[in-house]
Amino acid sequence: MTAGHRTVPHTADIAVEAWADSREECLAEAVRGLVESFAHVGDPVPDDSVTLVVAEGDDEELLVTxxxxxVYQVEVHGRLVVDVSTDERTGAAEGQTEVRLATVPVEAADQVGAVxxxxxxxxxxxxxxxxxWRAHVVVDV
Known part of the structure; x- marks a missing residue:
């Protein structure tokens, strides 16, 4: 099966659903689904990135983090995440996952929904x- 995502209406909010063969790709699909719920970017060329080092633990905690x-990047830094990569080895200590979020300025996208x-x-x-791997998360808009 191929990877994918979709947003579905939820009482006064939205729900993002994602699926993929691996945890990492499902996480990336969830991010794409969230971003596409409010922005249309086209074919972005990232010009910056943010790296998170997340302690291994509950998979749901990883998704929420x-x-x-x-959301924080949009609200505080005016940056829109356009790509996600994960690595459990490079730059992360054992028991941690490194997540790289490639970004563009929010001005590079058209707003199509509530942030x-x-x-x-x-x-x-x-x-x-x-x-x-499947994800389902409710997002307050």
């Missing part, structure tokens, strides 16, 4: 299901 950073305010832990799911 990364999506919270996506998210927060990531909710209500109805949060991120894990393997029927041989695939």
């Amino acid at each position: 990364v999506l919270d950073e996506v 998210p305010k927060a990531v909710s832990t209500h109805e949060l799911r991120f894990g393997r299901d029927a041989g695939m």
Whole structure:
């Protein structure tokens, strides 16, 4: 099965659903889904990046941490995440995951929806299901 994502209406909010063969690709699809819920970027050429080093733990915590950073980058730095890569080895100590978020200025995109305010832990799911990685997260807009 191929990777993908979609947004679905949720009472006064949106829900982002993502799926992929690996945890890392599913995480990236969730980020793409969140960003596409409010911005259209086209074929962006990243000009900056942010690196998070996240302690290995609960997969759902990883998802929330990364999506919270996506929202933070928009709100505080005026940066839009356009690509995600993860590495459990390079630059990260054992037991940690390094997540690189490539960004562009928000002005490089057209706003097509409400900018998210927060990531909710209500109805949060991120894990393997029927041989695939799947994510479901509700986002306050």
